[in-house]
Amino acid sequence: MEKINVLDFERSVIAEYTSDIEFLKFLEKNGKKELNLDYSKVELKELEDEDLDTLGEETVLDYLEEVASITLTNEIEGEDFVVQNLPVVASIAFNYLREGVAYLDVVQEGTMGLIKGIEAYKGEIHGDFDNYKNYWIVREMVLFIESKINDIKNEFKSFFKDKRENFGKTKEEESDKSEVYLTEEDLLPNLEAIDKREKLMEKTMDFFALKNRLSKRQIDVLNYYFGFGVDRRYSTFEIEEKLGLNKGDGEVIFEQALLILSTMEGKMFL
Secondary structure (H helix, E strand, O other), rough: OOOOEEHHHHHHHHHHOHHHHHHHHHHHHHHHEEEOOOOOOOOOOOOOHHOOOOOOOOOHHHHHHHHOOOHHHHOOOHHHHHHHHHHHHHHHHHHOOEOOOOOOHHHHHHHHHHHHHHHOOOOHOOOOHHHHHHHHHHHHHHHHHHHHHHHHHHHHHHHHHHHHHHHOOEEOOOOOOOOEOOOOOOOOOOHHHHHHHHHHHHHHHOOOOOOOOOOHHHHHHHHHHHHHOOOOOOHHHHHHHHHHOOOHHHHHHHHHHHHHHEEEEOOOOO
């Protein structure tokens, strides 16, 4: 079967397929090709303990446990069909936990993509549904992250514009105190520094420049632990054997990954 690599598909989504109509045309031609969910070429770095200083929320673990408890059956329809495919959404979302986005938001967008895929699916045109739904799930996650990046980028642009326009000016406050926008003590001491920081922002805040907050090893541990894409749920001891980890590492990696998943949004550094 002819394949489309997911990383190439991401670029196509952002460049050409933001419209549902155009995306449906793409799927009529390519829907039967396998979407190869290979993220091995993405540079993934495990965060250090000092990076994990943001408070988490228990709702992520609750959600994953609920999804992991879904019993898969062959004869399903309607709402149940969406529910049966939630583990796939949860698993794919591990690969789209980019800096600046929250895991459950990514899952929500992927679920909307799943629903769209179910509604648009035509077997004779699109082939295997298990492959077809991945196109929709990935596409919605990519578009969500791209939109989020653009929103944050616009906030930064407004900030730099304000700093540039008010460089060196003093703003009188009601308390008779004054706020100096930029002086020698500031991190942006001159207009050149402002321009340089803005260019760095433009370069850094790009979908393909953002790092995923989970490493491949963390993603593998999560998938085995919750039973996503494998035959059953595995204990941390079994995961250590499967992945060739040292004794005790499985639990540590799982806890770190869960903490990363549970932070509301990742930090964005310039």
